[in-house]
Amino acid sequence: MTTRKSWAPYLFLTPAVTLFALFLALPIGYTVYLSLRRTKVSGLGLGKGSKREIFVGLDNYVAAIGDGELWAGWLRVLGYAVLVLAVMLGLALVFALMLDAARVRLARFSRIAIFLPYAVPGVAASLMWGFLYLPSVSPISELFGVAPLSQSAIVYSMANVAVWGGTGFNMLVLYTNLRAISQDLYQAARIDGASELQIALRIKIPILAPAIILVTVFSIIATIQVFTEPTTLRPLTNTISSTWSPLMKIYRDAFVTGDLYAAAATAVVIAGISLVLSFGFLRVVKNHAFGEA
Amino acid sequence: MARARARAAYAPLGLAPTGILLIGSVYCLFPVSWVVIAATKTSGELFSSSTFSLGTGFFQNLADLAAYREGVFWLWMLNTLLYAGGGALLSTAVSAVSGYTLAKYRFAGRNLIFNILIGGILVPAVVLAIPQYLLFAKVGLADTYWSVLLPQILHPYSIYLARVYAGAAIPDSLLEAGRIDGASHWTLLTRVALPLMGPGMVTIFLFQFVAIWNNFLLPFIMLGDDGKFPLTVGLYTMLAAGANHPSLYNLILIGTFLALIPLIALFLTMQRFWRTDLSSGAVKA
Numbered sequence: 001m002t003t004r005k006s007w008a009p010y011l012f013l014t015p016a017v018t019l020f021a022l023f024l025a026l027p028i029g030y031t032v033y034l035s036l037r038r039t040k041v042s043g044l045g046l047g048k049g050s051k052r053e054i055f056v057g058l059d060n061y062v063a064a065i066g067d068g069e070l071w072a073g074w075l076r077v078l079g080y081a082v083l084v085l086a087v088m089l090g091l092a093l094v095f096a097l098m099l100d101a102a103r104v105r106l107a108r109f110s111r112i113a114i115f116l117p118y119a120v121p122g123v124a125a126s127l128m129w130g131f132l133y134l135p136s137v138s139p140i141s142e143l144f145g146v147a148p149l150s151q152s153a154i155v156y157s158m159a160n161v162a163v164w165g166g167t168g169f170n171m172l173v174l175y176t177n178l179r180a181i182s183q184d185l186y187q188a189a190r191i192d193g194a195s196e197l198q199i200a201l202r203i204k205i206p207i208l209a210p211a212i213i214l215v216t217v218f219s220i221i222a223t224i225q226v227f228t229e230p231t232t233l234r235p236l237t238n239t240i241s242s243t244w245s246p247l248m249k250i251y252r253d254a255f256v257t258g259d260l261y262a263a264a265a266t267a268v269v270i271a272g273i274s275l276v277l278s279f280g281f282l283r284v285v286k287n288h289a290f291g292e293a
Numbered sequence: 294m295a296r297a298r299a300r301a302a303y304a305p306l307g308l309a310p311t312g313i314l315l316i317g318s319v320y321c322l323f324p325v326s327w328v329v330i331a332a333t334k335t336s337g338e339l340f341s342s343s344t345f346s347l348g349t350g351f352f353q354n355l356a357d358l359a360a361y362r363e364g365v366f367w368l369w370m371l372n373t374l375l376y377a378g379g380g381a382l383l384s385t386a387v388s389a390v391s392g393y394t395l396a397k398y399r400f401a402g403r404n405l406i407f408n409i410l411i412g413g414i415l416v417p418a419v420v421l422a423i424p425q426y427l428l429f430a431k432v433g434l435a436d437t438y439w440s441v442l443l444p445q446i447l448h449p450y451s452i453y454l455a456r457v458y459a460g461a462a463i464p465d466s467l468l469e470a471g472r473i474d475g476a477s478h479w480t481l482l483t484r485v486a487l488p489l490m491g492p493g494m495v496t497i498f499l500f501q502f503v504a505i506w507n508n509f510l511l512p513f514i515m516l517g518d519d520g521k522f523p524l525t526v527g528l529y530t531m532l533a534a535g536a537n538h539p540s541l542y543n544l545i546l547i548g549t550f551l552a553l554i555p556l557i558a559l560f561l562t563m564q565r566f567w568r569t570d571l572s573s574g575a576v577k578a
Contacts, residue, residue, distance in 0.1 A: 008478035009398040013406060016391040019447035024413050027424035034424070095317050098310035105311045112564065113318035116325065119560040121507035123525040124549045127532060128324040131331070131546065136340045138327070168321065176568065225417050228509045232529055235536035254423050255514070263423060271420040 028271075034264035035060050060265035070266065073246045076155070080245075081223040083159040084166070089216060091163065092170035093208075097200050099171070100178040102186075111175070115168035122165060126232035129161045134236070149237035161229050166222075170215045177211040178204060221274050227251070246270055325553065332550040336540050354547040361531075361544055368520055369527035370551070373506055375438070376523050380445045381501035385494050387446055392455020393486045397463060407456070413449035422514045429515065440515040441523070445505050451497045458493030459486065495566045499559070506556055524552045 038056045064070060095114055099107050117125065133148035135141040141148055148157040181204065189199050205212075227247040234240045242256070243249040246266060254263035331339060334348030342348060358366050395407050425444050429435040463486050471481050487494075509525040516522055519530065528548055535541025560567070 006398075006400070006478065009394045009400045009403070012390050012394040012398075012478075012482065015387045016410060016447060016452060017406065019387065019443075020410060020413065023425060023444045023447055024416060024421065027421045027428060028416065030424040030428060031420055034427075091317065095314060098314050101310040103310070104314065106315065110314035110318045112561070114314070114321045115567070116557065116560065117321050119503060119556040120325065120553060121509070121525050121556075123507075123509050123529050124552055125324070127528060127545060127549050128328050130532075131542065132324060132327060137331075138344045164321065164324070167317075172567070221415070221417065228525075231509075232532065235533045250423070251514070260423075260427070267417075267420045267423065271417050274417045275415055 031264045031267055034261055035268050038261045056261075060261050061269065063262060064265045064269055069243050070246060070249055073243055073249055077224055077226060077245050080155050080159055080162075080226065081220065083155065084162045084223050085216065085219055087159065088163045088166050089170060089212070089219060091167045092174055092215070093205075093212065095167070095171045096174035096178055097204060099175050100204070101200075102196055111172075115172055117165045117167070118169045120165065122161075122228035123232050125165045126161050126229045129157070129164070130233050130236045133157055149233070149239060151239045154233075154237065154239045158226075158229050158233065161233075162223070162226070166219065170219065173215050174208060174211055177208055181207055224270070224274065325557075328546060328550050328553070332543075332547040334543065334546075336543050339542060339546075340539070350543065351547075354543045358544050358547050358551075362519075365519060365522075366527065366548055366551075369522050369524045372438075372521060373523040373525075373552075374555075376441050376445075376512070377502045377506040380442050380505045381498050383442075383446045384448050384451060384501045385498040388448060388451035388455040388497055389459075389487060389490055389494050390482065391452045392457075393459040393463070393482065393490065395452070396456045396459035397465070397468060397486070410452055411449050413447065414453075418510055422511050425511075426514050435515060436517045436521065438521060441512045441521075444511060445501075445508070448501055448504075451501060454497055455490070455493065459490055462493060463489050492566065495563070496568055499563055499566055502559070503556065524548075528552060 036055060036057060037053050038060065040052050040054045042052070095110075098104060099111055120128075130149075132138045132140055135147055144153075146153045148154075185203055186199055189203060194202070225247050226245050230240050230244045230248060231251075234242075234244075242252050247270070250263045250266050250270070253259045253266065327344065330345055330347055332354060333351040334342065335350030335353065338348040338350065391410070395403060421444065426435055426440070429437075429440045434440050467485055467489075468481055471485055476484070506523075507525065508523075509529065512523050512526045513529070516526065519527065522530070528545060531541065531545050531548060535545060
C-alpha cells in the first residue's frame, strides 16, 4: 500500500472521474433542472419568443404524482414485479441448492443450460417468446387454455420472459456463495443425522441470506425499470398500452408527446423509489463485501 | 459415520436435484432451440407445420434477410460488435486502472471517490438515457456512434469488481519490491499490476460485452439512423414494421437466430471466466 504523497493515484482515476462527471453527474443534474421547468406559451404561441422556459418549482412533480395513468402503470409494474421476483428468485435459489446438493448428476450441463438465457438480449428473448405465444405458431395457448397475449394473461406472459432471462444469473450468484461454505459444516450435520433437505433449510439458506438480499435488491431495481419486454411485445398484441410501465410513459412523454419536463420529473420519482430501495442493499454490501476496504 | 454416508447415498433426494435441474434446463433451452428450428421454416411452414419440425426455407430466409433493405442486417451485426467490443475494451481498461488504484494506493479522498463512483450502481438507466440524449444533441453528437459508445464505458460495478480482484491478486510485497528497484508508477501499473489482473479483466470484459450487446434502451433513444443501429434496436424495428406482415416473421426469426450465435459461442467457449465472485483472486477451471 503506497502512503507517500503522489499525483499518480489522481492521474490514474482521472478517466473514471471524468466519465462519471460527464455521463452520470451532468445528466442527473440536467434531469433535476428540467424537472423544475416548463415551457410557457405567451400569446397565440406563434413567432419567435412566444415560447419561453420558466421555473415552475415542484409543479411537474405534483402533476406526476397526481397522474392517474402513471399510478396505473405503477400498479401494473408492482404486480408484475412481485410475480417476477417471487418466481425468479425462488427458482434461482432452488436451482442453486440443487446444484450444490450432494449427489446431483449432470450438474455442469444444467448449470450452463440454465445460465444460457443470460447471453440472450431482452429484445431477442421477448421476440422468441412473443412468437411462441402466437396461437398459430406454437401449442402453448392450447396447453394453458388461454391465449398468452390476451388481456388476462399478458402479465404472466411478460413475467415469464423476465423469469426465463434472469433466473440463471441469480442462480450463479447464489451458487457461487454456496460453494464458499465450508463442507465441514455439512459433514457435522450429517453425522448428527440431518437429511440433505434439513441441511439446505437449516444451514445453507441462513448462511446464504445476505446474498439472497443482495440479488433481491438488484432484481427490484431492474424489475421496476421494465421497458424492453413490454416494448418489444407491443407490436404483437394490442393489450399493452404505450404507458404500460412508468418507464414507457417517460419515453412517450419525452419523445412522442415531447413533454420533456414531465418526463424528467417522472424519471426523478423513479430514481427516488429505486434509491430508497437501494439503501438496504448498500448497507448489506458494505457489511459483507466491502469489509476489506 | 459410514451409515450416515450410506443413507445420504440412497436418499431419495439424490434423484430429485438432478430431475429438477433437468426440468429447468429444458425450460431454458426451449425457446432457443425453437428459434433454431423456426429459422429453417418458410413463411407457410411457420404457421402450418408442427412446432418442432424442421422446415425447408433456411437458405431462402438467409438470402431474404441479406437482401432486406440492402443488407442492413449485416451492418447491425458489425455495429453491435463495434459497440460491445469497443465499449467493453475501454470499460475494462478504465475499471482495471481505477480498481488497482483504489485497492493499492492510499491517498486523500480515496474512500470518497470510491463511494461516489460506486453510487453510480444505484442510478437507474432511465434517469440517464434521456438527459444524455439531450446533452449529446446539444453538442451535435446525438445519433452518432459516440452517443452509444461513450455512456457505456463507465461501469461502477466493474470498478468494484476490479478493486476486489486487484486487492486479492496483487501482492503488496511485489509492488514494494518494484518501488525499491526504482520502478515508476506507470511501470508498476503496466508491468506488475495489469498482467496479474488478467483473468479478472477477462471476466469484467465478458460481462460488459454482454451488457452492451444486450442493451436496448440507450441505442433506442440515441439513434435515429438505422445504419447505426445495433441488433437489438434493428430487430425491434423489424418487428414493429412487420407485425402486420407475417411474411416478415421469417426474417425476424432468422435474424434473432443469427444475433444469438456470437454471444452463445462466446458464452460456451469462455465458461471458466463467467464468475460472479472475484475475491479469491484466481480463476479456477
